[in-house]
Amino acid sequence: MKTFGSKTRFMLALSTGLIGSIVFLGTVIAGQNNQGPIKPIKVDAKKAELGKRLFFDQRLSGDAAISCATCHQPDKGFSDGLALSKAYPGSKGFRNTPTLINTATRKNWFHDSRIGTNLNDVTREMITEDYIMNMDMRLMQERLKQDPVYVKMFKDAGYGEPSNGSVRKAIPEYLKTLTSRNSPFDKGSMTPAAKRGYELFKGKAQCASCHSGANFTNDKVYNLGVPENPEIWSDPMRHMTYVAFGTFMGIGNIMNVRRDVGANILNPKADGSNIAKFATPTLRELKYTAPYMHNGMFNSLFEVVAFYNHGGGEDKNKDKNLKPLELTFGQQKDLVAFLEALSGDPLNTKEFVWKEKIPTNYTAIENWRAVKN
């Protein structure tokens, strides 16, 4: 953990009381981290438009009951406002739905960072995973071919006929359009409190050591000792969904696990030291995406800041760089003000949302015997 390495030295500096250096170091971190507006990503408009319709289409799930937008809702920053996500009917989720805004800028995806390739793979994972959308993509492809609107849109987008592979390209193209815009931070219109918060963010509170870059994440995983969400283990439908997931992922001793192992699935260690590490989330659009943390355990940003101020939670493998921050009440409020200044315009306009009705049934292809499948 290179970033924390430099922070350790920073802590030493703090403890020796070199107050003047703090500001200097903090500025350096921010400078390295390039925390400015996220540049809009160039997209192919027709492909993105197709991806938009697919994103809002329930027919992309096995029983046609949910779409991507069921859990990633535009009015809620493309999350769902729930501590733990809904999941596919018959299952219940065990993690918090993350925002999709700026997701195209990430290096890896999911709270456990289990996919580090691209959004094409993420799209495939979400559509096919049995507890998420449970869709056989061969069947999905045939559903799309039955809808004349899609037949035209795929063709116009240059994909030819509707196909599973093109869905996995078009949805990521749409996701590229979900870029934060007009946050007070980006516009330079932060309140004095938010400005003070930003200094704390870079300095005394050390948030920027992980929440770095334009999207305020270093895409790495840490154990913060976030308390377990007890509902995962007390609600049989959530617990069984975790067991199904864990069985597939090869989590050992799964029936006795009562702590979300997080990124341990990628790099399990015999001593358990990788258990309960989760990916640094973006801090943009937090205004719309409560509750917070991988399991939705905190309802407000003030709770989150208080958690860090306390030095994180309880876990034998908690990251050793988490220490009590000794922020005053006022400083915590300033930090919250800064975090709030990272939220921009809601992306809930026609530009981002498919507003027209999407049919839920299928018209028959006429003269079926005469036309090619």
Next chain:
Amino acid sequence: MKFAKKISGLLAGALITVATVGIVHAGSDVPPLAPLGDPPIPADNKLSDVKVKLGKMLFWDPRLGGDASTGCVTCHEPDQGWGFGDALSRGYPGTVHWRNSQTVVNSAYLMKLFWVGAASSLEKQAPSAAKGGVAGNGENDVMEARLAFIPEYRKLFKQSFGTDWPLISDAWKAIASFERTLIHNNTPLDKYLRGDKKALSAQQKRGLELFNGKAGCIACHNGALATDQKYYNLGVPPSERWGEDGLAQITFRYEQFAKGVTQKMYRKIKDDAGLYYRTKQKVDMGKFRTPPLRYLKYTAPYMHNGSFWDLTEVVEFYNQGGGENDFTDGTMAKSKSPLIKPLGLSEKEVEDLVAFLDAFSGEELVVEPPTLPPYAPLPNPAKN
């Protein structure tokens, strides 16, 4: 035997080679209809009361399906002949199936399950149905995890299989065990064949003569099960729904895709190629396994795609020498069975044969539906 001559004549007229159709030898030695005994029980899945009790619950339990809405019973409804009372089976929510749902009754005797014998045992049939995209659409991980959260099931699996946590593979064994109790072997025909000459009416006896003789049914519907479990193309017409129902068109294409036909064939095909999907041999196009005939009275509609709604239609179809489809007329193949020829049955003979077919069914098989046990949180492990 009188029917044997008839069959030989049919075969000679058809000028076919011995190799193409398994039934060729049937002329001389097809097994006669016989009373049905007890079903075979596999050595690696013995019956027990507790296993049958568990299997019955699982048969009804919709949690053995993708969205916990679709159990075995969804498409094998006891009051619809343990099948489904529509031409095409219901299918998973958001889909329709593409073939007729067959009765579970007496499936215990079959070695070729599904319409083209894709499963060789009930233990293999159940997971294929529970997991198929247009049937149960379940996944092992999810279904197995659900079972672990049902305390009553943990107890019954432990008693049945000795495991601490239910295994999904044992769920299929339990369901198979329950299905082995759905036996229909005391029909009027069984009674007659065991010596009760009053069990059939005079008309039914005439029908039996036709079955064994002029109508030639015995060529394939033979032995104690009234099926040779072989595959034939009769020229059953394609499902009408493929022409007029978008949902059915989707499933039709999906099945081509899922069963792995060539791109060229995917573009062209407009009917269910049956056994071809398993063998990829052109001669097998449009062939389906001969179904058994017991419990027939309760299992309308008939044929692999439910084309016929009553038995008179079925008999008349045979009487006219079967039908035509893309696999009889050369569009895709010419695989129609040479056994299928116009029979020249009079109207009265058709009625006699239909009356006889009724003798394959006894009392309706009714069972009390089980009460399904609820989920509960898992107790905390002793020491994590």
